[in-house]
Amino acid sequence: MISFSPGPSQVYPALPQYFQDAYNHHVLSANHRSKMFMNMYQEVIQLFQEKLHLPADYRLLFTSSATENWEIISQSLTKEGSYHLYSGAFGKKWFDYATNILPHTAGFKFSADEGFQVNDLDVPEALDIIAITQNETANASQVPLHVIEEIRSKFPHKLIAVDTTSSMGGIELDFHQADIWFASVQKCFGLPSGLGILILSPKALKKASEIGEHGRYNSVSFMVENADNYQTHYTPNVLGIYFLMRLLKDVEEIHFLDKRTRQRMQELENIVASKDKYRYLIKMPEFRSRTVLGISGEESLIGDIKKDAEQHGILLGSGYGGYKTTSFRVANFPVISDEQFKKLTDYLKEY
Template sequence: MLTFAPGPSKVYDALSDYLQDAVREGILSANHRSGPFMQMYQETEALMRQKLHMPEDYVLLFTSSATENWEIISQSIVESASFHIYSGSFGGKWVKFAQHIIPESKALKIAANEAIQVSLLDIPEQFDLIAITQNETSNASQVPMSVIAEIKEKFPEKMIAVDTTSSMAGIELDFSLADIWYASVQKCFGLPAGLGLLMLSPKAIEKCEQKGEEGRYNSLSFMLENARGYQTHYTPNVLGIYLLNRVLKDMPEIQHIDSNLRERMNKLENCIANTTSLRMLVDNEATRSTTVMGVTGSESLITKVKKEALEAGFQLGSGYGPLKPTSFRIANFPAITDYEMNGLIEFLSKY
C-alpha cells in the first residue's frame, strides 16, 4: 500500500539500507558525549547549511518533535507575549500551548483562502514575538516567503518564529527572514517520526540568554550549552539523527527539490480542476500549499474516492478535524516518486 498521508508519510526507499548501515557502523551504541556522535552532529549541521541553505550563523538543535518546540519557544525565548497568525488546527494548537505558558499571548485567525494583509497588521509593542504557521497541514494552506519578508520589514524589532513542519526539506525557505524555524522529520524529510528540528539565529540565542530561563528538561539555555560542543542535553534519538544525516547526504540541494515539487503540484492541481466532482480545498493559488493538497467534495463522494483509492493501492490522507468528512489530503513530499504521483493523478482523473 502506497501512502499519500501528509505525515507520518512515506519514507525514502533507501531507508532499509540506511538502517542496516546504522547497525553495521555501530552508531546506535554511541554515547551522545562520544566522538562519533559529536562528529555526526557537526556533519549533520553542515549538511543542513549545504543542502537546505541554513545560514552559517544559525544553530541546529534536536528535539523530540515540532510540538515540543512550541513549549520551548514560549518558555525560553518569549519575554512578554507572542502574537500568532494562523489559519488552521495546528496553528491554533500552537496558540493554546503558548497561552498555557504566557496567558497574555494573542492570535489572529484567518481563513485558508485569505492572504495576510501585512499593511493592515497591527501588532502592539507588548508582543515581542510573531508566530507564523508557514504550512498549515490541516487545511493545505501556506504563507509565502514574500509575506514573511513583508512582516519582517514592518516589524523589525520583533522576533519571528516559523512552523515549517510540512514544508522544510520540500520547498526552499529563506531562513534569514526569521529567527526561529522548526519542523519534524516525518514529512518532507521522508523519515520515521520521533525527531524534531529547531533552528535559531544569533538574535534568538541572544534573546534566550537575556531571558535566562533555566532548570527544566528542555530549557533552551541547557540545550545551547551542550550544542556548543555538538552534544545534546539528554540522550537523543541517535537513530533519527543518523537517518537525517544520510537523507541529507543523498538529497539534491533544496532548490532542485522545490522546483520538482512545484511542477508536480501543478499537475495535481490541473487534475483536480479538470474533474467533474472534486475541487481544491484552497482555491486561492496565493495561499495554497506546495507540499500538501487538500481536496474537497460531498461526504459520500469523499468516502467513495478514499475507498476506491485503497482498492487501487493508494492510501489518501483523511481530512483533519472538522474537515474530515468532506475532504482528503495528498502529500506532495520528496520521498514520493514522480512515477508514484503520476499513478495517483491517473487514478483521480476519472472523477
C-alpha cells in the same frame, strides 16, 4: 500500498540500508557525548548549510517533535508573550500551548482562503514574538514566503518564529527572513517520526541569553551549551539523527527539490481543475500549500474515492477536524518517486 498521507509520510526506500549500516557501525549504541555522535551532529549541520542553505551563523538544535518546539519557544525565547497568525487547527494548537504558558499571548485568526494584509497587522509592542504557521497541514494552506518577508520588514525588532513542519525539506526557505524555524522529520524529510528540528538565528540566541531561563528540561541555554560541543542535553534519538544525516547526503540540493515540488503541485491542481466532481479545499492559488493538496467534495464522494484508491494501492490522507468527512489530502513530499506520483495522477484523472 503507496501512502500519500501528509504525515507521518511514507519513508525513503533506502531506510533499510541506512538501518543496517547503523547497526553495523554501532550507531545504535552511540553515546551522545561520544566522538561518533559529535561528528554526526556536526555533519548534519554542514549538510543543512549545503543542501538547505542554512546560514552559517544560525544554530541547529535537536528536539523530539515540532510540538515540543512550541513549548520551548514560549519558555526560553519569549518574555511577555507571542502574537500568533493562524488559519487552521495546528496554528490554533500552537496558540493555545503558548497561552497556557504566557497568558498575555494574543492571536489573529485569518481566513485560509483570503490571507491577511501585513500593513493591517497591529502587533502589541509588549509581545516578543510573531508566530506564523507557514504551512497549515490541517487545511492544506500556506502563508506565502513573501508575506513572511513583508512581516520581517514591518516588524524588524520582533523575533519571528515559523512552523514549517510540513514544508521544510520540500520547499526552499530563506532562513534570514525569520529567527526561529522548526519542523519534524516525518513529513518532507520522509523519515520515521520522533525527531524535531529547531533552528535559531543570532538574534534569537541573544534573546535566550537575555531572558536567561534555566532549570527546565528543554531550557534553550542548556541546549545551546551542549550544542556548542556538538552534543545534546539529553540522550536523543540517535538513530533518527543518523537517518537524517544519511538522507541529507543522498537528496538533491533544495533548489531542485523546490522546483519539482512546485511542478508536481501544479500538475495536481490542473487535474482538480479539470474535474467537476473535485473542488479545491483552498480556492485561492496563492494560499494553497505546495506540499499538501486538499481536495473537497460531497461526503459520499470523498468516502468512495478513498476506499477505491486503497483498492488500487493508493492511500489518500483523510481530511482533518471539521474537514474530515468532506475532504482528503494528498502529500506532495520529495519521498514520493516519479513512478508513484504518476500512478496517483493517472488514478485521479480516471476516477
